Amino acid sequence: MRATVLRTQTSAAARRPGRLLLTGLAILVASFVVFGTVLVQQITERTVRDNLSGTPAATDLVVGNPDLPPPTVTDLQHVRAVPGVVEALGRVTVGMSIGEGYLNLQADPGVGPLATVRMIEGSYPDQPGEIAITPRTAERLGLSVGTTTTGTGGELTAPAPLTVTGVVEPDADAGYDAYAPDSLVIAWAHLAAVERIDLRVASGESAETVHQRVTAVVTAGQPIRSGAEVRDAEVNAAAEQVGKLFILVGIFVAIAVAAAALVVTSTFRIVFAQRMRQLALLRAVGASRGTLVGALTAEGALTGLVAGVVGVAGALALGYALPAVLRASGMDVSPPGLPIAAAVAVVIGAVVITVLAVLAPALSAARVSPLEALRSASTTSGRRGVGALRLVFGLLLAVGAVLGAVGTWQQVPTPEQESYDPTTPLLLLVVSGTLAFFALVALGPLLVRPVLAVVGWPLRQLGPLGRMSVGGIGGAPRRAAAVSVVVALGVTLIAGVVIGGASLQVLTGRELALSAPTDFEVTTNGEPLPAAVVTRAEEARGALARVVPYRRVGDVTLLRGTDRLGDAESAYSTTDLDLAAMPSTKDLDVAEGSLADRGPGRIVLGSWVARNAGLRAGDTATLARAGKTVDIRVAAVLPDSGPLHAGILTDPADLDRLGVPTAYTGLLADAAGSGEDGRTAGVRALRQALGGSEGVGLVVLADERDRNDTLVSSLVWIAVGLVSLTVLIAVVGVGSTTALSVVERVRESGLLRAIGLSRTGLRTMLTVESGLYGVIGATVGLLLGIPYAWLAVQTLGINAPLTVPVLPLVGLFVALVVLTALAGVLPARRASRVSPVVALGADG
Numbered sequence: 001m002r003a004t005v006l007r008t009q010t011s012a013a014a015r016r017p018g019r020l021l022l023t024g025l026a027i028l029v030a031s032f033v034v035f036g037t038v039l040v041q042q043i044t045e046r047t048v049r050d051n052l053s054g055t056p057a058a059t060d061l062v063v064g065n066p067d068l069p070p071p072t073v074t075d076l077q078h079v080r081a082v083p084g085v086v087e088a089l090g091r092v093t094v095g096m097s098i099g100e101g102y103l104n105l106q107a108d109p110g111v112g113p114l115a116t117v118r119m120i121e122g123s124y125p126d127q128p129g130e131i132a133i134t135p136r137t138a139e140r141l142g143l144s145v146g147t148t149t150t151g152t153g154g155e156l157t158a159p160a161p162l163t164v165t166g167v168v169e170p171d172a173d174a175g176y177d178a179y180a181p182d183s184l185v186i187a188w189a190h191l192a193a194v195e196r197i198d199l200r201v202a203s204g205e206s207a208e209t210v211h212q213r214v215t216a217v218v219t220a221g222q223p224i225r226s227g228a229e230v231r232d233a234e235v236n237a238a239a240e241q242v243g244k245l246f247i248l249v250g251i252f253v254a255i256a257v258a259a260a261a262l263v264v265t266s267t268f269r270i271v272f273a274q275r276m277r278q279l280a281l282l283r284a285v286g287a288s289r290g291t292l293v294g295a296l297t298a299e300g301a302l303t304g305l306v307a308g309v310v311g312v313a314g315a316l317a318l319g320y321a322l323p324a325v326l327r328a329s330g331m332d333v334s335p336p337g338l339p340i341a342a343a344v345a346v347v348i349g350a351v352v353i354t355v356l357a358v359l360a361p362a363l364s365a366a367r368v369s370p371l372e373a374l375r376s377a378s379t380t381s382g383r384r385g386v387g388a389l390r391l392v393f394g395l396l397l398a399v400g401a402v403l404g405a406v407g408t409w410q411q412v413p414t415p416e417q418e419s420y421d422p423t424t425p426l427l428l429l430v431v432s433g434t435l436a437f438f439a440l441v442a443l444g445p446l447l448v449r450p451v452l453a454v455v456g457w458p459l460r461q462l463g464p465l466g467r468m469s470v471g472g473i474g475g476a477p478r479r480a481a482a483v484s485v486v487v488a489l490g491v492t493l494i495a496g497v498v499i500g501g502a503s504l505q506v507l508t509g510r511e512l513a514l515s516a517p518t519d520f521e522v523t524t525n526g527e528p529l530p531a532a533v534v535t536r537a538e539e540a541r542g543a544l545a546r547v548v549p550y551r552r553v554g555d556v557t558l559l560r561g562t563d564r565l566g567d568a569e570s571a572y573s574t575t576d577l578d579l580a581a582m583p584s585t586k587d588l589d590v591a592e593g594s595l596a597d598r599g600p601g602r603i604v605l606g607s608w609v610a611r612n613a614g615l616r617a618g619d620t621a622t623l624a625r626a627g628k629t630v631d632i633r634v635a636a637v638l639p640d641s642g643p644l645h646a647g648i649l650t651d652p653a654d655l656d657r658l659g660v661p662t663a664y665t666g667l668l669a670d671a672a673g674s675g676e677d678g679r680t681a682g683v684r685a686l687r688q689a690l691g692g693s694e695g696v697g698l699v700v701l702a703d704e705r706d707r708n709d710t711l712v713s714s715l716v717w718i719a720v721g722l723v724s725l726t727v728l729i730a731v732v733g734v735g736s737t738t739a740l741s742v743v744e745r746v747r748e749s750g751l752l753r754a755i756g757l758s759r760t761g762l763r764t765m766l767t768v769e770s771g772l773y774g775v776i777g778a779t780v781g782l783l784l785g786i787p788y789a790w791l792a793v794q795t796l797g798i799n800a801p802l803t804v805p806v807l808p809l810v811g812l813f814v815a816l817v818v819l820t821a822l823a824g825v826l827p828a829r830r831a832s833r834v835s836p837v838v839a840l841g842a843d844g
Contacts, residue, residue, distance in 0.1 A: 023267050024307030025736045026729055027350050030260035031311025033725055035346045037253050039319035039336045046334035055198065055234060058113030059227035060207050063218055064196030071222055072193050073186055078217040079197055084205035085214070089114050090182040090194035096153025097697065098141070098162060105131060105153065107182035107194070110168065114198055117179050121145060122166030125180040128187040132166040136175040139680045140700065142687045154189025162188075175703070198227075255493070256725035257349075259486045261357045262441065263733030266482030268300065268361040270737065289366040296362035297355055304354025308347035316343070394442030397435045404432025405791060413797045425795045433788055437489060440780065444481025448473070448776060452480075455775045459768065465761055468752075469768040473776075480773065483730070483737050487777025488784065490727035491816060494720060495785030496792060498808050501716035503793045507800035508708050513584045514643045516701035518548070518668040519679060520686055521644075523697050528663035533696065536689035537669060543685035545672040549664040550577040551655055556648060558613045559622040559629065565613035572609055572647035574623075576655050579643060582668065589801060593617030593636030600653045602635040609647035610637045623650065625658040671702070727816065730777065735823035738770045739830075749831050759832040766831055770824020774817040782809065 055062070063079065064071045073090070080088045087109075094105045109115050110124035110132065117132070122145040124132055133143055143149070143164050150159035168179055182194065201210045211224055218224075225233075319336050326333040411425040440447070452473060459466035473480045522529065522537070529549070537547045556574040558565040579585040579595065588595060591607055598604050603623070605615060615621060615634050623630045632654065642649045644666075656662070671682035679702055690696050749762060757765075790802045 023271055023736070024264065024303040024354060026260040026263035026267070026732050027304055027354050028307035028311045029729055029732050030257045030353075031308045031346050031350045032315045033256055033311075033728075034253055034349070035312045035343060036315040036319065038339055038342045038346075039315060042336035042339065043319070043323055043334060046336065055227060055231045056114050056116065057227075057231075058200055059198045059230070060201040061199050061211060061214065062196055062225050062227060062230045063199070063214065063222055064194075065223045065225075066195070068221070068223060069219075070193045070195055071197050071218060073191060075218045075222065076182075076194060076197055079199060079214055082210065082213045082217060084202050084210040086200050086202040087112065087114060088197055088199040090186065091196050091198055092182065092185060092191065092194040094154045094185060094189045094191070096151040096189075098149050098151035102176050102697070102699075103131075103133075103137070103141075103151065103153075103178045104174075104176055105178045105180065105185055105189070107185045108179045109181055110179065113200060117168040117170045120167050120169050122164075124168075125165050125184055128184050129161050130163050130165045130184065131178040131180050132168045133164055133179075134170055134173040134175070134177045135167055136173040137177055138164075138167060140175045140683055142684050154191050156188075156190060160188060175700075253725060255489070256729050257353065259489055259726045259729045259733075261353050262482060262486050263729060263736070264354055264357040265360060266479060266733065267736055268296075268358045269364070269482070270479065271361075292366040293359075293362045296365060297358055300354045300358030300362070301351050303358075304351040305347065307354070308350025311350065312343050312346050390442050391446075394439050397439035397442060401432045401436035401439055404428050404435060405787075408432060408791055408795055412791075412794045420797045422795055422797050426792075429788070429791055429795055433492075436784060436788075437485075437492075440485050440488065440784075441481075444485050445477040447780070448477040448480045448484065451776050451779055452772070455779055456772065459772075465765050466768070469765050469772065472765070472769045473772045479737065480776065483733050483773050484777040484780065486726070486730040486733055487774055487816060487820065488781040490724070490730045491778045491781025491812065492785040492788065493726060494724065494812055495782055495809060496789040497716065497720050498812065499786065499789035499802070499804060500793055501712065501720075502803040502805040502808070503789075503800040504716075505709075505712050506803045508712055510589050511640065512705050512708060513582075513588055514638070514641060515645060516704050517579075517582045517584045517643060518546075519671045519700065519702040520669045520682055521666060521699045521701055522669070522686060522690070523666045523699065527665065528661060529665055529667065529696065530693050531663070532691070533689050533693060534664055534667055536691070537667060537686060540685035540689060541672070543672055543678075543681040545670040546581065547667055547669045548578055548581045549667040550575055550644075551652070551660055551663075552577075552644070552646060552665050553625065553655070553660055555625055556658065557624045558609075558615070558648075559624050561622075565615065565621060566609075567612065570612060573642075573645065574648040574650055574655070575642070575644060575646040576650055576652040577643050577646075577668075579649070582670075585643070589639055591637045591639045593634065595636050597635035598649065598651065599635075600651045601630070601632050602651070603632045603654070604636045604638060604642065604649040605634055606638050606642040606647045607640055609642075610634070623648075623654060623658060625660070628657065628659045630654050630657045727819075731819045731823050734770055734773045734820040735827070737773070738766065738824040739827040763825075763828040763832045766828035767821050767824050770828070771817050771821030774820030777820075778813045778816040782813065 063075065071090075076088060076090045079085060089109055090107055092107045096103050096105055108117055110117060110119065119132070120135075122132070133141075138144060145164055145166060148161060148163045151162045152159050170177060170179075180188075185191070186194070199210075199214070201207050207226065211226075214224055323333045323335045408425045408428045411428070413420040452470060456466075456470035456473075459470050522533065534547070534549050537544060552573060552575040554573045555571045557571050564570065579588070579598075592610075593604075595604060605613075610616065613621070615637075617634050617637055619634045621632060621634070623632055632650070641647065669682065669686060671678040673679075673681055679700065683698070683700065686698055690698065752762060752765075753759075786804060793800050793802055
């Protein structure tokens with residue numbers, strides 16, 4: 001009997017491959033995602049290995065290691081004299097100040113196999129003091145071929161002339177790069193050592209032999225590695241970062257796989273419910289419950305096998321096609337390998353997960369009574385409630401989640417706390433979130449009706465169609481809960497990422513409003529800024545939108561009576577910068593007090609100064625400098641440092657009373673135009689204003705803002721993309737659940753059509769039902785996601801404010817509802833095409 005029942009169930013499933021794939025659709029998608037992730041990691045690592053090494057492929061040997069004392073210039077000369085060495089290059093980078101700018105001068109031959117740049121204008125340097133620059137550097141620094149300036153760097157003690165002879169194109173242009181042959185860099189900067197020595201071995205010479213010769217002439221203990229070894233180390237370091245990223249990816253993929261298992265469990269419950277009469281007949285003819293469980297589990301294994309194979313095959317096809325398409329479009333992307341072991345592991349995993357997912361529905365279905373064979377219909381409605389054991393277990397999980405959240409909150413750092421390790425509270429938060437999710441799984445059927453009563457109220461007001469749609473969901477709460485929980489999981493994750501990302505963006509915006517409040521800064525390291533510079537900058541209105549000069553001193557102390565506040569040696573950097581003149585500072589956050597109270601005799605402190613001096617908003621103290629004092633009151637305390645990393649922000653009149661010279665020590669300015677062109681025009685205008693002033697530097701603060709914005713945005717979008725895998729699984733689950741429920745309710749659909757419901761009306765009703773899964777899931781997901789996101793932001797200890805981006809969250813809600821509704825469109829169309837006569841004659 002066991003073999004007969006097993007053969008009957010598996011052959012019936014095999015005869016309907018479409019139904020089988022529909023049942024295992026979530027596992028198919030999960031298999032596709034998992035194996036696709038494996039291939040993407042291979043593509044990324046291979047692309048990194050093939051393209052991101054900084055050592056040219058022609059390098060045969062490398063002398064030196066960053067972790068050890070560098071080779072000397074004498075070593076370089078000895079290596080060049082070694083027989084069999086056709087070329088030896090000293091790699092070195094010298095940071096230099098040129099007039100009002102900064103350059104990284106790098107040693108590079110410019111031509112030949114060891115070169116990393118290529119000439120695009122002028123000629124490559126061949127005399128000490130000559131440099132070649134990159135295109136962006138030329139724009140930023142206002143330099144061109146033939147320009148002569150002065151610079152200091154390396155071991156130089158006085159400015160030396162520099163002449164631009166050419167423009168070169170490197171792999172990456174940071175905007176402050178210059179190049180010259182190593183001999184010229186060494187001579188100009190008076191260097192005694194280089195970072196490393198790259199060399200090429202003559203054709204026909206043994207690299208091992210040359211290695212031995214080089215070892216004999218360089219300083220004892222200098223490591224000598226092959227070029228291949230160095231390149232491998234460089235790409236391995238980059239690949240290691242890729243590997244760390246994919247560990248994070250793996251976590252989200254695991255969550256998506258768990259979501260797929262929940263969807264498959266719900267799907268099999270529907271499938272088995274549709275076959276209750278058949279299962280009862282098998283029980284009536286002698287099949288035991290164990291036999292039915294085994295047969296239904298085997299059907300699940302077959303479903304997992306087919307879904308896993310199809311998912312892996314689809315991922316493999318896309319994994320090879322995508323790099324080919326990208327290479328055809330000019331992108332240098334390497335193809336993946338053929339990870340057979342990973343493919344087999346994914347298929348086996350699909351089978352195992354499907355078998356585990358099918359166990360609970362199989363055990364439930366096997367409890368069918370033989371008397372069910374006498375039913376007129378072949379389906380049976382699912383249970384609407386939960387058992388006592390499940391209820392108790394769910395409540396315990398919910399209590400555990402609350403206790404975990406409370407424990408997390410108790411470990412959140414206070415503003416005064418100086419040392420903080422977020423590891424333990426983050427682990428508590430993860431445990432709390434996991435318990436909350438499983439509590440939702442256990443108690444979901446009880447929560448569906450209350451949530452549906454609220455979110456379904458508008459639909460009920462729309463007439464019979466709306467009431468029937470809400471009733472269709474409420475009539476099967478276990479099914480609705482199983483699918484909606486997966487939607488809720490995806491929404492919780494995305495909401496957390498969106499809220500966390502928005503909070504991080506606000507935090508970085510506020511920090512940059514203090515450290516980089518404008519596009520440009522002109523500084524003098526405390527020396528007076530020539531008055532003509534400020535005048536010329538203020539006159540450059542076509543290129544600069546605003547100019548805000550300021551004074552800054554570094555020797556102001558805080559007193560109370562005659563006692564110095566803070567450490568015995570504490571002296572604080574103080575500035576009179578006018579925050580109101582800069583739009584970027586209007587939304588600055590304050591820990592205490594109000595920035596509007598700042599004025600003569602009223603100062604603003606950075607939090608570290610306030611902690612060091614033991615001051616709070618409203619406290620009084622005395623500013624002291626060079627024997628002069630000013631009584632002040634603390635108007636506000638900022639969450640971190642003050643503007644431009646100053647500790648004290650005071651009124652200009654107070655600096656005057658402290659005897660600070662009236663000459664400005666720096667100025668801030670914004671570009672009048674937008675984009676790179678506007679920024680370049682602003683740089684040129686400021687360089688003209690500087691007019692060759694000695695000891696005056698120009699910094700492009702906007703580049704720092706761009707890097708931070710790009711980094712935060714990239715992290716947020718990567719995280720959203722990862723958690724969207726769960727949403728994809730949820731939408732697939734909604735589609736498959738709706739499709740299977742259409743089959744289950746074919747007689748109901750026929751009856752509705754027979755009493756006058758149009759095809760359009762039936763399609764609308766079923767589509768709205770499908771969308772309601774998204775409404776319930778998104779509602780529950782936001783109710784969980786917002787508080788957990790707030791806890792996560794606080795737990796990180798980064799002083800980021802909780803920011804709830806309403807429009808993105810509303811967009812997320814609407815998008816989920818639309819996606820889940822669309823998932824039900826095709827099943828609804830199929831149901832509406834069935835003739836009422838045929839539907840009423842169907843057996844359930």
